[in-house]
Amino acid sequence: MPMITLGQTTIAYTVEIRPRRHYPAIEMDAHKAVTVLVPPDWPPEQIEPLLHRKARWLLHHFETTQPVPVHPPKDFVSGAGFLLRGSSGSKSTHGPRASLVWCWTDDEVVPRFVEFR
Incomplete structure (x- = not known):
């Protein structure tokens, strides 16, 4: 993987x-x-000058970008709340644990709960 140094920051990139x-x-x-x-006819020797021209943008976004938090998978239990299409809801189940699964019908995708005993 090629790397470029912009100021004090070394950035790895792919082409x-x-x-x-x-x-x-x-x-x-x-x-x-x-x-x-890059387009197919772009000369490879022009990639580093492009990155140097865009160094200010790259450094700004490299420093201000926050990593995406990793959330553990959620267990659906009786009465647990969840978001579905932007609105909150809850599902009461009879078993100790349930998971949300998506079921495809002929014309729509429908969420269903599957209980694990």
């Missing part, structure tokens, strides 16, 4: 060639992974 792109782009995900997206 992806995208056939539908006309201009290069830089994207950074929530885990601070930097990807340079």
Whole structure:
């Protein structure tokens, strides 16, 4: 994985060639992974100068991006609240534990609870 040093910060990045792109782009995900997206005819020696031109943007976003918190999977128990499509609800189950599963019918996706005994 190539790396570039911008000021005091060293950033690892990956390069992806995208056939539908006309201009290069830089994207950074929530885990601070930097990807340079380039068209097929973009010369590889122009990638580092591009990153140096965008150094201010990269450093700003690299320092201000907060990692996404990892939440443990939720156990659905009797009376537990949960969010479904932006609204809260609760489900009363008869067993000690239940899990929310998605069931596909012919024309819709429906949430269902499966009890574990």
